[in-house]
Amino acid sequence: MSRYWSRVVRDLTPYVPGEQPKLPNLVKLNTNENPYGPSPLAIEALRAEIGDTLRLYPDPNAERLKEAIAASFGGRGVAPRQVFVGNGSDEVLAHVFLALLKHERPILFPDITYSFYPVYCRLYEIAYQAVPLDEAFRIRAEDYLVPNGGIVFPNPNAPTGRFLPLPEVERIVAGNPDSVVVIDEAYVDFGGESAGRLVARYPNLLVVRTLSKSHSLAGLRVGFAIGHADLIEALERVKNSFNSYPLGRLAIAGAVAAIGDQWHFERTRRAVIASREALVADLAALGFEVLPSTANFVFARHSGRDAGEIALALRERGVLVRHFRQERVRQFLRISVGTDAQCQALVAALREILS
């Protein structure tokens, strides 16, 4: 605390990301990273981009990347001017909150959700109302059909992993013609279905994506949004009042190549889904209740043992998972889906702890 701080800084409660420990040989299942490396084509494109041209600024509009993203939506009619790109989806979301979710009325998001949302609200002084998930930790569409300043939720939701079927998403979007509805699809490629195909029909729908999970590029920092050109223009106005060049030359080159490698994408996301299904069965056999997940993580609680204790015991055995302290979910662990070997190491450690 210092007299030099602005008032808003004093009132902030910053987000705390999952730990990035520097120790080797950890089974790191705490930050939803992809256990498989990025596309070899992305690696090649990054190598090719390294050189003398790094002295030059990147394209401030990253047109190549917008074109690649638009093309990846195939026949669903997304034009490059309906694409916004940023330095990871967290930056994209930050701009979304300021540009499209700051209005008179409070915005709505689930009580159990990505814990960065209330942080953005404090940063930009946006009022919000947390809408409780139902008793099975599901989003109920009807809860969002009330006056609001905007709506945002991940689909599948985090950290629950539960997916809200598209007809329910559409009910929320169609039922709020005066508000922007933001669907944060960080995890959608692991079994969900994207709301991207609804963008052409709803001028109030914005879909946010990241290359960190299903494209395995968390270390490169690229996210994007698609929506009506008017929504994208609002984001561009904020971006161009904040940082002209959020994506460097390497980020643009790597992202373009990763998005173009459909084969690697399919192969690795299917492998993650298969490992998740095996992990869910193993956890159930150990006495865990596991919420149905379409993400690259599962959210599970044990009938007999405290989640915090389990997390600590796992840590002592070199296995990191994430434990949130929020009352309603404090008996749950969020476990990222690793390789089969990592999942088996986790299960073996759990077996030891629970025996």
Add this chain to the structure above:
Amino acid sequence: MSRYWSRVVRDLTPYVPGEQPKLPNLVKLNTNENPYGPSPLAIEALRAEIGDTLRLYPDPNAERLKEAIAASFGGRGVAPRQVFVGNGSDEVLAHVFLALLKHERPILFPDITYSFYPVYCRLYEIAYQAVPLDEAFRIRAEDYLVPNGGIVFPNPNAPTGRFLPLPEVERIVAGNPDSVVVIDEAYVDFGGESAGRLVARYPNLLVVRTLSKSHSLAGLRVGFAIGHADLIEALERVKNSFNSYPLGRLAIAGAVAAIGDQWHFERTRRAVIASREALVADLAALGFEVLPSTANFVFARHSGRDAGEIALALRERGVLVRHFRQERVRQFLRISVGTDAQCQALVAALREILS
């Protein structure tokens, strides 16, 4: 304009960066890029970082980079916790405006300066007062010894290139114990003297730097700030409420190596300074008045010809320079210092245009 836009978006006037044309063979002297490539050690470090680990998030605190930056200030007593890093100095500045310059009173900056400052003010709704440079386009320290909510200026100033000597900077810092004074040193390595050594003595001084110019990494996007740990903490709070991972793994690795390569840094900055001195002489011989520059650009006006016309005629000859439309400087051109060959191409084109 759309009913979905927040009020602040409607009122924005975004910054317009210098053009990044895709045409080959241009003599591009419009965005103050370094004509020499980045350090070979940085290139090597980038190559080594490309691989499977890009699937993992970077260190959210970029500790390695903070340590490298602190070490680069040598005996001047900068600790890693006095260093803040971001996705280019524009992002660093954005956080500075929100965290440290948003107070009751208007902030002060020169009337002729980096045109992003008023843009940040509109984004964060910060009142400001533009303080006129003197008739020789110099900052006068005494103009800043009045009540204010904060002070920010580049040193050397942009686009004038004029350097305010450190004793004058110190007068401003010492004379404003209740305000944060931000010195934006994007261009300081080309002949100025950094206020970094004053940081240990003044808790209200923040020095902002970039790797885009003197380290020739505009394409990588890395900037930083140094100051009292309390000021840095304010920036970390905003950063962690905005984006946990502003710097990717490649940006961190490349920046650490670039900062460590003192030899390349010295060699290239000296080459730029030498080319600038030759360019200044050539421009003077062609009838230009050139402001004394300690930057990697010069700011010059011709006695007989309109600056806008000259810029257009240069463009037709494949030479890009920057022309600002602000009344007081509309007869000036800002010309980045290129290689000697590029400077000679510019001079030859000017000779043709002016004959």
